[in-house]
Amino acid sequence: MAHRDIGQWRNPVLRYVLLAIGTLSVVCGVVGIFLPVLPTTPFLLLAAACFVRSSRRFYEWLVGHRVLGPLVRDYLEGNGIPLRGKVLAIGTMWISIGVSCWLVPLPWARAGMLVSATLVTVYILRQKTLRRPG
Numbered sequence: 666m667a668h669r670d671i672g673q674w675r676n677p678v679l680r681y682v683l684l685a686i687g688t689l690s691v692v693c694g695v696v697g698i699f700l701p702v703l704p705t706t707p708f709l710l711l712a713a714a715c716f717v718r719s720s721r722r723f724y725e726w727l728v729g730h731r732v733l734g735p736l737v738r739d740y741l742e743g744n745g746i747p748l749r750g751k752v753l754a755i756g757t758m759w760i761s762i763g764v765s766c767w768l769v770p771l772p773w774a775r776a777g778m779l780v781s782a783t784l785v786t787v788y789i790l791r792q793k794t795l796r797r798p799g
Contacts, residue, residue: 680719687715687723694733697753704757706736706750713737745793755786 694708709727716724728734728741740746746754762782766775 683715683719684723687712687719690715691727691733694736698732704750704754706740706746707754709733709737710740713741739795740792743793745795746789747795751789751792751794755789758782758785 690708690712693703694705694712697703697705697708713724713727716727728737736750738744759782762778765778769775769778
């Protein structure tokens, strides 16, 4: 699965930053497979976005991976997000936003976090829900 933006960033510093963020996102995504409170798919999508701009090899490895690849491909091909992924992503986000709002006393920062979380929630809910057979 090729993408026209692969290798777009010629700045080596930015390329390595994107590779590092992508790698960390893959690690978090894999951990999320085993920890139900950590959403897997959003981390893998972030990794794909970083790799598509920094490394054709890592991007193709991710989308072609036997276990991780279908999670990324289903979203990229417009098949949707699994219901479990939606629930975990939204739930984890709102828990972290709630804790952040509790810790940050600045009203403008709280408002920004709440608006951002609301918009992301609407975006996720508007995505097609992937129904897996079985």
